[in-house]
Amino acid sequence: MQLIQTIENELKKPAGALPAVHVGDTVEVHYLIREGDKERVQIFTGTILALKGRGIRRSITVRRIVQGEGVERIFPLHSPRVIDIQVTRRGDVRRSKLYYLRDRVGKKTRVKELLGEKVRQGRAAEKARRENQAAQANQAAEAADIDQGADQEAVEA
């Protein structure tokens, strides 16, 4: 089944396009939604309850409290609609699934923050990744510009 693996690797977002997310983290998910014929980015902030699936099927369940009501959304990480994910806070948890948060209200729903050297390293790595991505995007844009310029020159010539 190596063929399927190869195909999925091609369909996936490229390596480095997604940040490292963990269960318990507080994240901002930037999700592209359609309103009429316009598209806009909606930001969903909450705690990651669960990571599921692997490869192209990997998804996160994000929970937040809106007006006293718990809201959960599942985001496939490789969906073209998920534009960006920002980890705002690391969580210190001891389970792989935080479903117990559903039964809690008020202050008890908080997840302890994970601190320490590893987290600092993770933040640095994340920053480097973002800069790298931005640089790549810039390069791609410049390459497109050059292409266009070349095309124009060709036309002029």
Add this chain to the structure above:
Amino acid sequence: MTLILGRKKGMTQLFAEDGTATGCTVVEAGPCVVMQVRTQERDGYDAVQLGFEDLPDRLAKKPMRGAAKVAGTAPKRFLREDRLKEPAEMGVGDSVTVEEFNEGDLVDVIGTSKGRGFAGTIKRHGFSRGPKTHGSMNYRRPGSIGCSAYPGRVIKGKRMSGHYGAKRKTSKNLEILRVDQDRGLLFVKGAIPGPNGGFVQVQSARTGVKKG
């Protein structure tokens, strides 16, 4: 009708522009070679015989080697005929590739379903089972198979346990989601019969009407 032969490679998912993920099966199809052409005069019907995947000479039977020699190729593992209404336009030795199919086409996929061996009525016909506990001795039994003195026999076609699967099955009107011409791949929406690696025939749908 267009026919192409191939192998089922496995399933994956494709994201649409609006973020919906669709399950699809990847079929490695073609290139198929026309091995023989049937004609009205000689055979009584019109068809082309396609061959898929080379078979080493040492494994091929002598008549297969002879037929392959005429077509100018190696003997093939998987041979199937494409029945035509008019005399064939293709000649012996021509090849068929996935380019015959376009995105959005509806196809029928024919394969051999997975063999389940000797299966009971629950798996084979979807019967319901009895209670697991409370002294029940009727956990997976088929129940009554008919009446008594009249008719005094079991009605023909009564669904019972027996061999299940490993049979030719057709999945109809499946949409082609993507065609990969470089690697000869067809992405068919949904599931198709048979195990991964099994031979399948993909042909344009007989009855389906494209939606929209």
